[in-house]
Amino acid sequence: MSHITSKPRTKVEVKTERPRLHKVILLNDDYTPREFVVTVLKAEFRMSEEQAYWVMITAHKRGACVVAVFTKDVAESKATRATEMGRSKGYPLLFTTEPEE
Numbered sequence: 457m458s459h460i461t462s463k464p465r466t467k468v469e470v471k472t473e474r475p476r477l478h479k480v481i482l483l484n485d486d487y488t489p490r491e492f493v494v495t496v497l498k499a500e501f502r503m504s505e506e507q508a509y510w511v512m513i514t515a516h517k518r519g520a521c522v523v524a525v526f527t528k529d530v531a532e533s534k535a536t537r538a539t540e541m542g543r544s545k546g547y548p549l550l551f552t553t554e555p556e557e
């Protein structure tokens with residue numbers, strides 16, 4: 457009598473998904489001074505004057521502009537802090553976040 461044994465062939469593959477990144481989006485409004493938007497972008501997102509200017513002018517012309525991407529917590533706290541900088545001066549400046557596709 458012969459015994460043919462075979463090893464189980466099930467392979468367990470462990471896949472670790474990267475956390476989804478979240479975009480911080482700058483929204484245009486009619487009241488916040490352009491120069492103040494540039495100041496906030498430089499302070500909170502460590503942008504150069506030139507980078508900050510182009511992000512501001514893109515939001516001004518198109519209604520919104522993606523500022524940067526971060527993990528969810530970092531994106532949310534930066535958006536909140538940047539929005540609060542506007543609030544502290546009485547401006548309606550608004551930063552939102554959304555998950556990247």
Ligand code: TYC
Nearest residue numbers: 483484485488489490515516
């Ligand atoms: N639209 C504003 C103005 O003309 C400037 C501005 C730009 C405000 C971008 C918000 O996200 C913004 N004073």
